[in-house]
Amino acid sequence: MAATTPLEDMKAAGRAVPARLRDSVLAVGRSLVVAAGAGFSVVVPFLVVFFTGIVVDQYLDAPASGPVGVLLAAAVTGVVAAYWCSRRSAGWTRAQIRRWCGIRVRAEYSPMPPLERDERGHWWTGFSYHRRHGVARVARFVHWSVRDAATRRDAIWWLLNPWSATFFLVPPVLMLGGGVVFAFAAVVDGDLGSSRPLSSVISLLLGVLVAVVGLLITPYALRAHLDVAARVLEPGRRASNTQLKRRVEELTLTRADALGSQAAELRRIERDLHDGAQARLVAIGMTLGTIEHLMETDQAAARELLSEARQSSAKALQELRDLVRGIHPPVLAERGLGDAVRSLALDSPLPTEVTVCLPERPEPPVEAAVYFCISELLANAAKHSGARQVWVDILHRAGLLRVTVTDDGCGGAQPGRGSGLRGIERRLGTFDGTLSLSSPPGGPTTITMELPCALSSQRISTSFDKG
Amino acid sequence: MRVVLAEDLYLLRQGLIKLLEVHGFTIAAAVETGPELLEALLNEKPDVAVVDVRLPPTLTDEGLQAALAARRQVPGLPVLVLSQHVQQLYARELLADGSGGVGYLLKDRVFNAEQFVDAVRRVAAGGTAMDPDVIAKLMESRAGSGPLQRLSPREREVLELMAEGCSNSAIAARLTVSDGAVAKHIANIFTKLELAPAEDANRRVLAVLAHLNGTPQRTPASGWEA
DSSP: OOOOOHHHHHHHHHHHHHHHHHHHHHHHHHHHHHHHHHHHHHHHHHHHHHHHHHHHHHHSOOTTTTHHHHHHHHHHHHHHHHHHHHHHHHHHHHHHIIIIIOOOOOOOOOOOOOOEEOTTSOEEOSSOEESSHHHHHHHHHHHHHHHOHHHHHHHHHHHHHHHHHHHHTHHHHHHHHHHHHHHHHHHHHHHHTOSOHHHHHHHHHHHHHHHHHHHHHHHHHHHHHHHHHHHHHSOOSSOOHHHHHHHHHHHHHHHHHHHHHHHHHHHHHHHHHHHTHHHHHHHHHHHHHHHHHHHHHOHHHHHHHHHHHHHHHHHHHHHHHHHHHHHSOHHHHHHOHHHHHHHHHHHSSSOEEEEEEOSEEEOHHHHHHHHHHHHHHHHHIIIIIOOSOEEEEEEEETTEEEEEEEEOSOOOOOSSSSSHHHHHHHHHHTTTOEEEEEOOTTOOEEEEEEEEOOEEEEOOOEEEEOO | OEEEEEOSSHHHHHHHHHHHHHTTOEEEEEEOSHHHHHHHHHHHOOSEEEEESSBTTTTBSHHHHHHHHHHHHSTTOOEEEEESSOOHHHHHHHHTTOOOOEEEEEGGGGGSHHHHHHHHHHHHTTOEEEOHHHHHHHHHHHHTSGGGGGSOHHHHHHHHHHHHTOOHHHHHHHHTOOHHHHHHHHHHHHHHTTOOOOSSHHHHHHHHHHHHHTOOOOOGGGSOOO
């Protein structure tokens, strides 16, 4: 704001102080919560171990195993409690980071492998056989929890959390509390004794100063603590096993889709050629043969057949042209995505405004996929939406090609209804692309397609519209 | 009449040369690539050029680009563009300068030698020859909106033929009606589309195409307001 008066400036400055004070008080409260959580998550397992030991020792007489049994029972319950607490405290910390800092720390626990039963009735956990179902479940759980990266990170945070809290959060809170107590004591002392007023005033000021400093540094301390937490809990840059597995599944699926649709496409082309152009060429050949015969005897009939043959060849060409357009539109090969989409817009019955911002040409397969998707979306808009205007935006930014198709129609489009959008999604999936749909009843409908893509060769960006 | 021909496929090039020579044209140059075409067009200054859209070395729209570049340097240089497919986009680009003398036809049209030669002559004379497919698509995409709906079916037929570049007598012959009837239809079309009447047939066609293309023609200063 350029035109603020001095009075407004003063007001703004005045607001800043209470805001900062409020932040600090809030941070103190949050620090206490965090510290309590850290303490709780450590204390609970020890209490559990302690009580288990007492209970087992007192009430379950186990002379055979003796102290070993007691220790074993205590250890098992302790580990279970530690596991539960570590998972809980990590969950809390993630939630706190998200709520207070707005950073989403993902928790990627790998799924537990299913138990499989073989023909002998044994249970296979994925790495060992067990006769009993219960034992197999425990074995599976132990194996999984030791191998799971997210659980490991939880455990590390469980161990680190108290230390981090002690290091970062306790000093400022202690400074605040100590300062307040010190100042209070000075005031009380000064009132009662009043023998050395100067020193009690200095003590009061010192106490207030320490308390204020403690209050002011608390938000930063809390921030530092949560930063450590985020670093520990954030899944590493290196892809985890879970992510890799998911990726492989995705790739297998999209590859199957791509191969399937390619095979279908080839079949369609084969059929079209067989029933269309090929058949027509055979017919033309036969007609020409007949003409050869008729040349000598009946020239009028020969002429008639000649014109028929010419028409046949024209039809064959027309069919081949349609087929080629379905395989790879010539205008796409000649001009690239922008002009190809403009060409689509010109042929569309709806007024369509096309804005293209592509510094260079995308890879040919991406270009073709996006072209066919836009073609289908435009056809959908013309058929179903009842729109009067369509806008197509093609934009490339930060390695991502984004296409938005918007119409001012009646909306209410659903991804499930009709296989059109599904087909587009599948086509984009091969390129790791996504499709999102926003179509409230009453419109407008906006479909956004995004796919990662690199660009090549020089092209200029242009804007164009068709009235 | 001197022709510059650009076509990269040997068989088609030879066929076109033969066809044009039979009908009394002189081949000034027959070239294969885009750069050669531009050079030939600028050096030979032919009466008309017959150009394939897709030419080496890039095998994209080199032919069209060379033709457009030549027309920028020599305004009104008659060019007939041939292609395996027709696009409204290319038709617009050819018509954009509004000076006439352009043709845009599917290669199939060569099959009908008389009509093809007629189209070449028309373009050479500064007229237009638009492929029926282009016009049909143009009419289709404009059909939903505005004045075209006011035309009668017969008037639409006349409009299509006129947009292809046919003269009054050619339209009359195709529709098997009298010249007078065609003139009356054309007058009606101009009234319904709110176009200013024009004496010159070429200017009239350009006005119709501009109207179909949706190109604004509110500025009489542009020189081709019909």
